[in-house]
Amino acid sequence: MKTISLKFRLPLFVAVVCCLSVPVRATAAVMAGTGAGICSEFVTGGGEKNESRPSGREGAVRPDRMRCEYLENPEAVDVPSPRLSWIVRTDSTVYGQCQSGWQVQVASSEELLRRGRADRWDSGRVGGDSMRVRYGGKPLRSRDACWWRVRVWDAGGRPSAWSAPAHWHMGLLGEADWQAQWIGAPGQDDGPLSPDGTEPPLPAPLLRKSFGVAPGRKVVSARVYVTGLGYFELYLNGEKVGRDVLAPNQTNYDKRPGLADCGIPVEDNFREYTVPYLAYDVTERLRSGENVIGAMLGNGFYNVRGRWTMAYGSPRLIAQLEIVYDDGSQERVVSDPTWKVAEGPVRMDQIYAGEEYDARCEQPGWCAPGFDDSAWQNAVPRRAPYGRLRAQNGPADRVMEVLKPVKVEKLGGGRYRVDFGETVSGWVRLHGVRGEAGRRIEIKYLSESPNGSNAYTMKGEGPEDYATRFTWYVFREVELSGWPGELHPGQLTAEAVYSDVETTGGFACSNPLLNRIDRIWWRTQLDNMHGAVASDCPHRERSAYTGDGQTVCATVMHRFDAAAFYSKWIGDILAAQNPDTGYVPNGAPWQPGCGGGVAWGAAICIMPWEFYLHYGDRDMLARNLDGMKGYVDYLDGWADADGVIYARAPHGREPVYWMNLGDWCPPGKLPSDTLVHTFYYWRCADIAARTARVLGDSAGAQRYGALAERVRRAFHGRFYDPGTGSYGPFGGDVFALYMGVPPERYPRVYAALRDNIRRNGGHLDTGIYGTQFLLEVLCDNGMNDLAYGIMTKRTFPSFGHWIEQGATTMWEQWDGGNSHCHPMFGACLTWLYRRVAGMESDPERPGYRHIVFRPRPVGDLTWARYAQLTSRGEASVRWERTAGGFMLEADIPAGSTATVWVPLGDGQTRADVRLSHPAGVSFVRVDETAEVRPGNGGISGDRFHRYAVYEVKGSGRYRFTSGAGITD
Template sequence: KVGDDVLVPNQTNYGKRPGLNTSYINVQDDFRRYKVMYLAYDVKDYLTQGKNAIGSMLGNGFYNPAKFWTEGYGSPRFLGQVHITYKDGTEDVIVSDDSWKASQSPILMDMVYYGEVYDARKEQPGWSTPDFDQSSWEPVAKRKAPEGELVAHTAYPDKVTERLEPVSIEKLENGNYKVDFGVEISGWVRFNNVEGPEGHQIDISFNGNLYSGDNTYIFNGKGPTSYAPRFNWFVFSGIEIKNWPGELKKEHLTAEAVNTYVEESAVFETSNQLFNDINKIWRRSQTDNMHGGIASDCPHRERSGYTGDGQVACSMVMHNFDTKNFYYKWIQDMYEAQNVETGYVPNGAPWQPGCGGGVAWGAAICIMPWEFYTQYGALDMLEDNYDGMQGYIRYMQTWVDQDGIMFSQRRNGSGEILKWFNLGEWVSPGELIPDDMVHTFYFWHCVEIASKTARKLGKKGEAEAYESLAETTRQAFMKKFYSPETGSYGKGGGNILALRMGVPPGQYEQVKAALIADIKADDGHLDTGIFGTRFFFEVLASNGLNALAYEALNKTDEPSFGHWLELGSTTTREHWSEDGSFNHPMFGGGLVWLYKNLAGMQTDIANPGYKHIIFRPQPVDELDFVTYSNNTIYGQAGITWKNLPNDFHMDITVPVGSTATVYVPASEKEVVTEGGEKAENSASVNFKGMEEGYAVFEVGSGNYNFVAKK
């Protein structure tokens, strides 16, 4: 096999689909662009002197997914080319044409949602070698190419990223074996040197909650063999094996985690082990959901690139992984799935019908490029997607009433309102806040981002127009949803969204008090769905309520992240209750508070991509230390703070090429030292003043140790 990539190429809208318009009339098959990605490999070292041969195994993948909420493109297709450059400078190109031959492989069935059946009796040893007798093979069938433009891979492909040995093996009364691998992964199980009689069939079922598919293997009786599936993945922490030949031992099995390769770029740790564990299970859930250059909602049931889940989690993802090429590809998918005429951005990209979405899903075309720019400083991301932002705002405006409130009520051809195209908040532990509140908030949020984007791109007039529209929308929101009687915008995230927008000064204390009262009435728990949770912790922290944010995350009863851990989860879930999927990363979007607020390391939007860093920790008495660092585009940046009985310590790392503003919690400048001497006298730091309980300093690149006497 050439390379270590699996499940290639990455998923795209490959072309127009037969019958799509009649099957799913609410999203027309008229996307901005269709494309098929290809990969290139240097095969020189695989060649031998004399004759050589190349062969390919072809699977269905997402080109032919065969599931009721997906729509396929037809039977599988293959295109291959070998480019040869000789020492004298001449070149040859070998192409896949009708001189190639094909045969049925041992894979009798492979479907992304259903699994794989492998019959080793149908193996043809040496099938891809030049001496193989392929006289019984048939000529290949020439197929119509997809409409999609051939483009080079931009994101990494999927790879095997982790290998796990069994934690335990138990033989059941019925003779089956139950195997536990300890944590839930998306991937497959590999057999290692296993032997069975010809025709002996073993069946593997996977314990990932909700549907994950099955795996069947039939032995050929020709000695020890190793095997793993090739064209799909399963979701599991454990398996049950039926009809295993002989005694099953640990060395017979390896669980291989598979996901689109992204490098872990960050380190986070606190003195609170619960927070460390929450961060850990979210990370695993996120990577479990990365396949084919997209991030899915769940890796088993739907496996689709929902844009709502994507925009909620993207800041968190970028704070943990190097995802520059990953998001470059996926955001481009969203832009290319946009309806150019109406501006509508569908609920997923590459688009599959799925279960639907709403305004906050399409808002990804605004939110994700902006978060990318903030994290990586890439102005071209804004340049490439600005007209996509404008188009979606234009679409949203068709649902804005004369009072400035947006309420999407998309209908089908019969005039019926489509619930699954008009969703607002989702999976709250209590009542959902009104749909028009969520729609209006995201209309404001998208317009606000468009105004900032226009500023960055030097489009002053457009920036001012969007700023005016954002302010008009904010005022409409406040007028519509504020209750003077209760001094509140409502539970379940209403006050969170309002404070994120910025409430009028005359309302501020009442709204803040209402939010505090609501949280205390819920015994310190959050009460938000996926969109409210995205802002819950940061809004509390930015309004002097960081202790409440800490308390809400420090819970282990329902609803809380800690409750999932109490239930034994190794991934984050879809619902705060025990309903639905046990592997959804969307609620983790709000956990970025751990890094930006609790640890206190943020980008400066005036100089994004960590060109200028803001270190402003928000310590709580219950924590002894917090550390967070990330490998930014300038190098390693990080903060570690320690809350000691008499001192507060801050170790800061500013990479070469960056500068930073450092906020040291202190009562006055005289109690702060850096590197053992008074900070205000240090030649390496510049004291800027006192601000809201912090001594503020400007520093250049380097390592710093600030200590503040209490």
Template sequence: MIQACDLRCEYLTSPVLGLDVIPRFSWRLKGNGKKQTRYKIIVSDNFDDIERGIGNVWESEKDSSKNLNIEYEGPKLKAYKGYYWRVKLWDEKENGPWSETAYFEMGPLEDWRGKWITMPSPLSFKDPAHRHELFYAMYFRKEFLLNKEVEKARVYVSGLGVYELHLNGKRVGNNVLDPAPTDYNKVALYSTYDVTQYLTTGKNTIGVILGNGRHIRDYGYSKPKLYLQLLVFYKDGSREFICSDETWKVSHGPLKENGIYFGEVYDARDEISGWDSPGFDDRNWSEVEIVEGPSLKAQLIPVIRVCEVIKPKRLWLSSRGTFIVDFGKNISGWVKLRVNNGKRGEKIIIRYAEVLDPSMDRLDTRNLRLARATDEYILKGQGVEIYEPRFTYHGFRYVEVEDYPGTLTSDNIEAMFVHTDVEKVGDFACSSELLNKIHSCVVNSQLANLMGIPTDCPQRDERMGWLGDAQLTVEEAMYNFDMAAFYTKYLMDIKLSQKEDGSISDVAPPYWKRYPSDPAWGTAYATILWYLYFFYEDRRVLEEHYDSLKRYVEFLRKNSPNHLTKLGQHGDWCPPGDKFPKRTPLILTSTWYYYHDTLILSEIAKILGKKEDEHEYRKLAGEIKEAFNRHFLRKVEDHTGRIVCFYRGIKLSPKDRIPTTQTCNVLPLWNKMVPEECREDVFKVLERLIEVDNDTHFDTGIVGTRYILEVLSENGRKDLALKLLLKEDYPSFGYMIKNGATTLWERWEKLEGTGMNSHNHVMLGSVDTWFYKYLSGIKPVAPGWKKIRIEPYFADQIDFVSAKIKTPNGSLEVSWKKQNKEYEIQIIIPVNTVGIFAVPESFKVSAINSKQVSYPSEFELEPGAYNIVLERVREC
């Protein structure tokens, strides 16, 4: 018997409010059955019917194992209307019980009644990170009367750049830095709040604080602005709208300068008691200004919020009388400060940094570039005061607090780790402390760079949605987190960045107009789209983005004479010793990605039934492959007179006997572009480049690093991949760890001066996938995790490995431990999943679930729990 659990609507858990798309339903499975054979979904507009198993709006019963993204096909759903839904499943023997009831609610759809409002003449200031002015925070309020008993109420709100919502003196929700960034000239996201509990019969007041965020002139936008629509449903069946319009009032308040790069200035002396409550005298407040604004779209991704609170690891007094706090790991966010009995008008300055000066006596802020990264709090002088920023965030491990009244202790300061609150679905651990620390660095870096968009870094005057960083880490991110809704939104950002000629920007949203993107960056469009389909079986995203992706590939075709792509400015970015890809030609990486994206497009065309396009782009991919090999593949005699095949790089000096790089050979090996007769030679050249020329170290930038471990593993050298990961001298991940890294560096080098040397970049984090796919051996081989291949790597240096992934079907677990010449493997295969166990070379199965057996080298595992004992039959 099986049952649906963890119900999702558009990837989000119940209740899902403010929908503006036709909903799709998904669920995980639990129980003792092996496979879902049939499902029945019911949707009702009232709770009583749904609890009785009646779908008075829609019922759908089908023979199907599908449990992901099943689209609602009933009558048109109504604006503002709420619906209940649940699922009953059948396995191969019987039907199970109904799932729990979930809830979704439609948003305004086309019924937008408010107006965009702003402050007519706000005070401004100069942010050193930008050429143009920013504005003091704006405080908006609207008082209104409710004469009837309220049944329910919803607020639909978007504040550009960022806002905080209040009702009747209380903060609404725990979203921060809301909404997620978009290209505000095209679309803004709105959030929906259930505010029923905040309202009362009689006088009520809405208050909104509005900050700059990314809605700044330097990125092509105007003053901050607000849109709000409150809908009140009364118990008598009537309803009422209260919307942003000319009747609102606006003023400045205690929050002054604010910006994500700047920091904040908060003057508690200017706090306005009761500004967000009824009865406040706002006669001295200004009338608002009505302005134009973008179209609105529901924010259907996990929100940004405070996800972890971290206490200080160390705290000390500097020689200059400031307090320095070490929080033990590099994060994104801010600190929360508690002050006891300070004097009115005293100013506390909080500075943030990733690293300390070698003297340990001050912060080293040189790598922040123009980011001020400073918060200032001016005391009101009334007992205990608590300060926590609203409209900024910082990348930091260390904080310096200047002019704190009295002695700062660890009880008075804590760090808030702030990021998009994606669900953690993957967990990895093993006996190697170094590998565990690398995994931790990747996870920390990934989270710190999820801020409604996947950013490059959280600390300096950049924090952009670089496509290169995103595409390289998409698979890693999906192993560790539920990224479906997040990446669905980011694909929208990429699509909106596209120009008429098909080009897209290096960053999305395109706050920096970097057109056309380097093909190694632009590939994010195809790559994220493909992994969204493969991991979550999302056909809708393929349909929504197919034409735009096709236009992008056609743009590459137009800029690839003789099928060689001459676009590009980054390539294999940041190899050891440089920012630029030294000896790996830009034309090689760009052409390789042109081939990669064309092949993906042809595969998507096949899935969507576009046969002509499938044939056209598969043929084009073949032509690109031929051109690539004709231009880059070389056959030369080595010192013994034997012919050696390799892919040529840039010859920098006469000493370069075979001018090539690890990346030059890794890329064509990864997607099987190498002619079969040359494959062994090319791989041997790669081995030599690693083991001899670079003493078993990475000599790759971010592109080569993404693929090198997989290429080694798929060609029988998992041992060499692990040796690369276990290195602790430069250049290596272990070198970062030995030098105090808790997040990944942007460069292989330990750099702490000015320039491009972030200490919290995730772009090298692609290696984390290797822990799941090869060390634990978990590989999905069919869309939606319906089929999984398990082939663990029993490395001599590792005593145990444990990996858990909450797949869309349910929990998948693989762990193994070494016991002399035997290895014991624990496996849990979730319902609705086929497991294929591949016995590692040099081993044989001696027992399964305590029964002596003899199995072939590869066999199927049904859903359930397994204890498999393997015995080494010969030394590797």
């Protein structure tokens, strides 16, 4: 397992906040632009000399974090020409560096690659600083192994050493490559299933197949392509294969029988249906003689029952093991009716209802050679799902952390209450428990929302271990009943389970409350990441709500390497669009019961755009532009003559309240639904226009740009009240200022928003969407003092109020109602990273190709720091102010440039700023910050509103100091 170390020079307690030691396997965000102008300008422009250039034969930059389609060494890729990417590292004391060229070599084996025989592709040296390239070698076929390495040239034209080898394997690219059949257990209904769960759930089936490897034959390769719906575990010769749990990832797998007749106003007419499959290299697991491949199937989301959900069908498996021998011959072991099947010890498993396990029903050795399966039945064929089999392209769920109890309370009568310190999503694991056969240990996961049951019945044959397999729970505390004897230390741990995303960003500041708020959001977000989608809450609903997802996605990208995660989930959102109408449902993958409205479907525009800004990936925009246009055109169908909408989703029926929400979960009242709908109508049209412009679609840019302007005018014409000078409380003025109000109205709108917050005692009054924009809108309009006040409150409604009540995760409602694990309000935390610490990617040069460092010291903060492993490399900012002055230090990755805003005190000039490394740094101007706007009385909520602005042409660590210290 790996951790990311963000290189802050911080006190220990701060390092714990910023540089969380989370066991992870990385998925990468390593997108960058093309061209070599940035580094050549610094190295040769103006005759400046790079005095810190290291000596030696190797260059000053080196490649790292190699990825294929954003995944680390993926075992199955079904993109015919996949994209390869990396980041470039250099020492922070080496200035003005970049990648001036690159070379990729791809071979069919690691041995050939190490010998320099790139039999699949050798790009040769290619000039430029692109760190994402599309494979350009020989056409790739199903099952091809591809080993690759890269070297890069620095700004002075010197090459690095070759990277360590990485690899990817091609999956099964065509239907004809699949020789296996879908199979399942006899007696499980394969027809339409009732949504209310009237059919009792059956025990999880065990499936096995014995096969032989002739003695004396050498296996050179053995790979298995497999998936099971809803969930599966794969076994070979008695051992589980891989670290994945809750596999495969969630998608719209299939058509739902009977959906049209159940009264849910969404058509089962999505753009695409897919079934993810996985591949595993099992070469080292095969043995001479008898071998056994086995699987256990869980219901997952495929056969989910109860609540507002609807099943697709009964569990099923498809598996294809392909063996290659040293003489070139091949064998296949495929799933078919010759496989044997029996009931297993998982007697009940349901995503929402929980899991029950009876160890007396175990069949020891069932997936190992020598087991007698004569009493088992033959498997039966199953209908192939409607969805197309595709290689899983998002991170798998895994056990990512193990927590020990922080408190154990004995309640008597075999009952214990155990506290693990914070709310996690996953399960508890029993270790080495001894008791008599038939003893039932019940595990109650304590939560404010329904969690499902969990029970383990002992077999009584010695130390017994157990953990849930096919669902998860949300808990800080558990209550055990039926425990045999004393609960000893080490007999119980909590396993935090979530999609394998890596924490690559960290924030800390001098205010512990802000650090704590950021930390509880971090935990909340991870608790909600399962199946490479993000849920609204991980217990009660577990639905991939698109509205929650779009509002918080920028925060996620600032804290995690979420490129693979969002590549998969954004694909789900596009796939869930109705191709005939353009409607995007309120959840993707879609589940019945997902409420929402215009802002939910807007995810199809917002999330690809935010992905592009953060990772610089034009391909993401190209894949989604048609979907963006389709959704905007869908909304346009509801517009009145002025351009204002109240959408009657999903397709012209009488308005359904739960399908047409505006904002959501405020501490008091909601703004007008029509106002919110129109705001997101404008935002989607504006993003569609910007996307078209980036992609060179001039007609689309003109059309949707004109539409966005029409809607903007309609918004201002309909919702502004001349009598109050306001667009209304509860976020109305926030939306208007984010959009941009007419200059003549600005003073009154500014005053209205400031007065509204003051009337609320300095608290917010916004729902999830208004809150997303609130803090940055306040900061950008000279009211950062109010933003800081909102974030440091400890009374209702505030994050601090939650923490005062013991919250370790964020809540759904400000008053504590409903779920206590909802990440959506964390959308506003970009204010910490982009405003307080002050590091942001320039939207005109996305993917951190150009970085803007502009700290906003506010309130009693004396220091703040933020670091991120960007798509180009490590970038960070830290600032500190004392009575003696102000210090700002910025780390700029190789190939990036930056604009640095250094705060000035009253009366200070450029002459009061000192630079640690002047080479490559150009003074631009002294700027009166835009937060002091005409009409607001020259008031700024920032302590500093004058900046010395500098342009930095190249990489390195730059320190700026001024006399702008603490003055009060």
